[in-house]
Amino acid sequence: MPIPNKRTGESKQDFISRCAGDPVMVKEFPDQKQRLATCYSRWGEKKAKATYVVQAEGDEYIFSDEDIETA
Numbered sequence: 001m002p003i004p005n006k007r008t009g010e011s012k013q014d015f016i017s018r019c020a021g022d023p024v025m026v027k028e029f030p031d032q033k034q035r036l037a038t039c040y041s042r043w044g045e046k047k048a049k050a051t052y053v054v055q056a057e058g059d060e061y062i063f064s065d066e067d068i069e070t071a
Helices: 012-021 023-028 032-048 065-070
Strands: 052-056 059-063
Touching (some): 012 023, 012 032, 012 059, 032 059
Antiparallel strands (some): 052 059
């Protein structure tokens, strides 16, 4: 069961929406609350490892050194 990863420059809101709507996630986690919890957990894991956390326009963005090097 591959849980989606955050894309470079993707906001928290966009990631959660994409993750929760992913066909594999819908199949693996038919209960929406469980699916959302899994997506939020994935975001939290990435945020814990992030180099930068930016709050902008009512949303959150996280960046690692890897994101910055490939930009």
